[in-house]
């Protein structure tokens with residue numbers, strides 16, 4: 766039996782899942798801690814965003830609100846910096862770090878970052894692949910028709926490629942964030958630097974976990990497909 770009711774599945778995916786839970790716990794802990802520490806300039810996230818955009822010559826980018834908590838993102842298609850209410854209004858070290866990370870994405874976009882463009886271009890393929898892949902695989906599995914299983918794997922591997930491209934994009938956005946915050950004098954002391962780094966590192970860890978998750982699922986499918994070929 767494939768998937769969730771097979772103990773072998775959990776043997777493959779378990780470690781990645783544990784890392785994902787750990788990373789999410791780290792994000793919450795870092796946010797709870799550094800969300801309470803006011804930044805030295807007293808600027809709320811939205812103002813930090815405005816200042817970083819201007820200082821780095823990033824014009825034509827809109828800042829707008831988005832619902833939810835920690836839902837902040839930069840949309841390269843509409844050139845919009847979407848900030849959650851908590852991030853936009855709080856003048857904390859955490860809010861400053863999150864905003865700077867998203868401005869980092871805007872800067873990647875403005876400088877024509879190849880990886881960012883590749884990631885955006887992959888989205889439609891990933892959406893189709895991650896829906897169709899498991900279906901094709903399952904049908905192939907139950908029919909014991911190995912070529913269909915491999916076709917499913919090929920579709921599903923798009924999710925892995927996406928996670929693989931996403932990780933360097935995210936790490937680069939965070940390193941840009943730190944550079945911009947220091948250059949603008951928004952981060953000066955050791956405490957603020959430590960806080961920003963803690964928030965950004967925790968976020969990066971979730972992308973490492975996502976990559977490991979995609980890889981372990983892919984390996985599980987590959988193992989099933991190879992085993993089915995051996996049985997024939």
Ligand SMILES: [Zn+2]
Pocket residue numbers: 866870935938
């Ligand atoms: Zn990001």
